[in-house]
Amino acid sequence: MEGQAVWTATVPCMAERKSRAQQIADDLRGAIRSGAYGAGDRLPTRAELAKRYDVASATIAAAIDQLRADGLVEGITGSGVYVRAHRPVLRSARNRLSRDERAAGRGAFTTDAHTGGWTPRSEVTVRTGPAGEQIAELLDIAPTEQVLIRDRVMYADDDVVQLATSYLPLAIATPEMAVPDTGPGGLYARLEEAGHPLTRYEETVRAGRADHDEAAALATTPGTTVFRLVRVASTAECPVEVNRITMLAERFELYYDLPAR
Incomplete structure (x- = not known):
């Protein structure tokens, strides 16, 4: 102008x-x-x-x-x-944690397998130790309190796809939770059988790059993109389990079906 x-x-x-x-x-x-x-x-x-x-x-x-x-x-x-010739693992946030799936004898990971048509397998190590600051905050317990720790290397068919470590207050753990195979319905079924009905799950997902230890466990190269997920399972009274999961991002599709409010 x-x-x-x-x-x-x-x-x-x-x-x-x-x-x-x-x-x-x-x-x-x-x-x-x-x-x-x-x-x-x-x-x-x-x-x-x-x-x-x-x-x-x-x-x-x-x-x-x-x-x-x-x-x-x-x-x-x-x-x-x-x-790379891989089928994606569909991970439905709603269905995999439902009581219907547990009643059918499936835990979260085996629900993914049932939906996707692949064979699940896990290598499990069970140990105990102090909660530490981060886990204690999520479980609302003292950092020195003992927890049951379940480390898993998890396979879809013959491929490692995720790592997972669960932490439960030792005070609520039963012998059935302290063995590699927790039985039909998985750990959450055993928690509910022990009198801890689950009412809420909170999940936080972040993207990152696999470090050297993660890459070695996941049979990939350092720097590969991963999802890092933290889930807290709670009863109406308190949190009872924390699960820290590292997933190969290229192997998973994260599916959310949420009601509109």
């Missing part, structure tokens, strides 16, 4: 702010998720991708490293880089 100064700011678009490796990783990720590269398919060679995108081979290597960290691809020495 005449008589007014006009100023136009030029702001770089998101793509311009991203590194070239990130742009290429995003492009390849989209191709994998659209099905252009299916499970078990080999990606073009590093040289072919470098020519296609007109970048250095090191840039392609960095892009592939991002896909590998996301768990989308795996390298086979002397053969190439392949799209």
